[in-house]
Amino acid sequence: MPTHYFSTNQPQKWHALQLQRHLQISPLNLAMDDDGSNPSPPYDLVILGASGFTGKYVVREALKFLNSPSSPLKSFAVAGRNHSKLLDTLKWAAKPNSPPPSIAILTADTADPVSLRMLCSQTRLVLNCVGPFRLHGGPVVAACVQAGCDYLDICGEPEFMERMEYSYHDQAVETGSLVVSACGFDSVPAELGWMFNSKQWVYPAVPNRIEAYLSLESDKNIVGNFGTYESAVLGVAHMDKLIELRRSRPSRSKPKIPGPYPHKGPLIDYQKEFDLWVIKLPSADTAVVSRTLAMLTKHPNGFPGCYESDGQIEKRKKFWSMVNPAHFGLKMGSECLIGVFRFIVLGLFVGLLGRSSVGRWLLLNFPSFFSLGWFNKKGPSEDEVASASFKMWFVGRGYSDLRTLTNVGDKEVDAEIITRIMGPDAGYLATPIILLQCALIVLGQRDSLPKGGVLTPGIVFGPMDLQERLQQNGISFDVISRRIGSTR
Template identity: 25%
Template structure:
């Protein structure tokens, strides 16, 4: 296992934080959030390909955001950008297509980095190519700092900390139950389409997607416990307090890989034999089991047929026709009316039970994600964090500093011992 603690990254930079991709849909929401939340005197800039579009975003920001500098940079040549910033936050995706040059530049420059990718094949390539480089320079390269996968990662991390304080043993099982109301943006659909095409073309990508431990800190040291491929079950089978039914959660496989990577980077502190899984609640109505069956069946069909559909021209054109266009997303009203609740039910080796709950008002993929990504960048820029370096996760890079920030930002985050 590669060392994950490197020397402290260089901090004497022109900017505390640069937001790359500010003219995109989520980028604009993140810029607005950071403008409202950054400490006084923070040195922040917006970066992207078009000076005019960046200026338009900046001029619409509240407060000190209107004074931020704009930097024109291409995604293929971000080296100078990385050298000028203490932290780079990026929303430029699909990351597998556009993201690697920036990760490379930040790793080599000792610059901290945060993104909101939900693309495991991209994270795997980052690990293989740049983990050791980032360790040597002290750079914290943090993937999945949005709804992918902050609730999943921090819930388990905080349960682990509570179990340590209670001296109740290692975690043996943890299941997240997701309840959400939200929409899709063009960028999210583009990333999904790119992933499906990669799965069709590249057996290595299919292997990454199919292996629950593909992002592990050391694959050879994993217990290699099997992961369920599809779920259709009464919610009470997870915990007696739950009602209704649960189904396969589309984001579960990717989130699970992040949680397992956190465990490995921490030396399997959660537990060497932890079984982790995620499901989605379909409510308590009489139609709940039918909805659950439909979701699970649709997910299985999508996993099997999606790569083929995305590979061929007619399939790609169909997906492009029905999907939101790049740079677009849910309306302001829809973003405000969205919400999410992530409940993680865990059991330790002593039989103790815990439940961690993270919830927030706002579309999980957009309003809530802009908060999570924004606070991740601000934490990397301004908090006193551990010396961990390399290709990290939210839990191993920011840990409870991010938990505290999200609470202050209005998130509900509770960890309770239930037995």
């Protein structure tokens, strides 16, 4: 079993209890608090994979809220395989100050179930930053579900997310473990973005489709996380497993959306509203939004919280009554046509080579060549991260008056609402902001969240105050234009 490093201020009573559990010894009186209840875990959250490219930025973001006024985050630990790298991460994240001495360093390995069980037994919440998740995420989810602690990650891999739902949802409900993937740039902006746009449609106006257009911008070269690139390559390699998984399950419920199914449209398109050339690419965002919509068809008022007050119940029901279902899709954009062709070339390389072992070896060993410089194993510099930003437009198109429609299929859309989300670098700044705000909601408002289960971020955090929290931390939501009753 790997060595575990603990801070000196951890409750000895708690560690005695955990030792008894792992040795399968019946709990003694020392395992109880003075009031007869089990002691709380020593950490509010543990950041697993803290020394990774994104993990270190998550640590830096967590330090902003540790013991700050009104913050529920009073203690946390960092975890991973290498103690010295984790120590370096803490020093980097805390500079120019020294790391708080209360932060513990825990050694755990996703290939070691015992270390993961021990890790999960010491915390209320695990933030998992270890990817690719198809390779490393399953054991962490399993350990969290077994221990009954909550779990958030920054995954953008549909096959992993849907497999976790298939494998662990019922058990997570039973143990009270809330498991939510895609709590980063994948896929919270997409989920909150389509909700924000759909809520602008006031009856009798209704949307038919909401299309998202994403632009990644920087004054310097845009360099992506190698883990994101690796996940995409492995996703293509295992696409048949995702198809097999979906075929093995009952079809998801589909919401009733006014109007016909949108046409696919051209492969490449120009959006003059925001001066972007765009192309539709496979996206985890679309899969996650689709899962949320399917859940809402069975639970139109969302999922009840563990111990909601009457006011919280009313707030949740009101929120979901304002969210209009709509077809959703996402397209990547570039200010120049050459940028779109770079997307196409990257997609062709990954699509053609990702299905063979030799092709994957080439893709993963020469990422800069095959991604045309967008990805490398070193990752971006701090200056490159600071210079990057994202813009995400949501174009909702639908009908100005549902009451006047007799045959919607023959009716052209005559209304449009455009909204936008903007923020800092998607992978290294926006993702930690989003993940930490989700974590603070879990820690501070757990009674208002579902008891447990493998759910989407939209279902869990939609009716909470996540949008307001993101706006207070540098991610903006704006209504750009409304055209109701103007045929397009």
